[in-house]
Amino acid sequence: MKLFYKSAACSLAPHIVMAELNMVYELEAVDLKTKTCASGDFRKINPNGSVPALRMESGEILTEGTVIMQYLSDLKPEANMMPKTGTADRYRCLEWLNFIATDLHKNYSPLFFAGMIVKNVEGQAELKSYYVEMLRNKVAVAAERLGNRDFVLGTTFSIADAYLFTVLSWSKYVGVDLSAHTNITAYMTRIGERPSVVRAMKEEGIL
Numbered sequence: 667m668k669l670f671y672k673s674a675a676c677s678l679a680p681h682i683v684m685a686e687l688n689m690v691y692e693l694e695a696v697d698l699k700t701k702t703c704a705s706g707d708f709r710k711i712n713p714n715g716s717v718p719a720l721r722m723e724s725g726e727i728l729t730e731g732t733v734i735m736q737y738l739s740d741l742k743p744e745a746n747m748m749p750k751t752g753t754a755d756r757y758r759c760l761e762w763l764n765f766i767a768t769d770l771h772k773n774y775s776p777l778f779f780a781g782m783i784v785k786n787v788e789g790q791a792e793l794k795s796y797y798v799e800m801l802r803n804k805v806a807v808a809a810e811r812l813g814n815r816d817f818v819l820g821t822t823f824s825i826a827d828a829y830l831f832t833v834l835s836w837s838k839y840v841g842v843d844l845s846a847h848t849n850i851t852a853y854m855t856r857i858g859e860r861p862s863v864v865r866a867m868k869e870e871g872i873l
């Protein structure tokens with residue numbers, strides 16, 4: 667299997683999942699600006715031009731991070747990285763994945779590209795302040811839902827943790843202050859020390 671990724675981007679989440687599951691995998695870095703990678707034109711691999719993309723054992727390409735992570739966890743169901751179909755926890759996990767993808771992830775993105783969205787500096791500052799405020803509220807919701815659990819679903823590390831950790835780790839680059847939520851800062855430290863997370867981050871050159 668090969669994961670097409672960009673260092674520290676959302677593709678870190680499935681990368682962590684592959685490491686956690688002790689899978690045999692290859693990595694190929696993508697330049698998101700030029701949409702190129704060692705294999706050539708990345709749009710031929712993923713017409714959407716975004717990472718992550720996974721080349722599965724069959725040779726087919728699977729895209730969409732939350733789906734890739736579900737696919738990976740289904741390859742090794744015994745590792746319980748996603749609760750079994752039909753259980754209440756399964757839907758709790760899906761609820762987290764959707765919340766992270768749509769309410770967290772996509773509200774961080776404009777903070778990285780403010781200069782491409784708005785040309786004048788004042789406009790960029792306004793845009794950033796809007797999204798930082800939006801994220802302050804969304805992170806408060808995440809903190810409330812996490813409560814005093816070790817992991818989002820309780821005591822078991824799941825694919826939702828790999829994704830939540832990845833997205834919240836962008837806070838330091840874009841001025842989103844997590845320090846008001848001590849459960850979140852402790853969570854970030856706890857997940858960041860996990861061997862699979864350390865391995866994936868090292869492989870991406872972040873550590």
Ligand SMILES: N[C@@H](CCC(=O)N[C@@H](CS)C(=O)NCC(=O)O)C(=O)O
Binds near residue numbers: 714
């Ligand atoms: N819908 C995709 C979006 C992934 C996404 O936003 N990836 C970002 C990096 S974190 C990206 O590749 N952005 C460049 C682009 O979309 O052109 C998913 O959930 O996997």
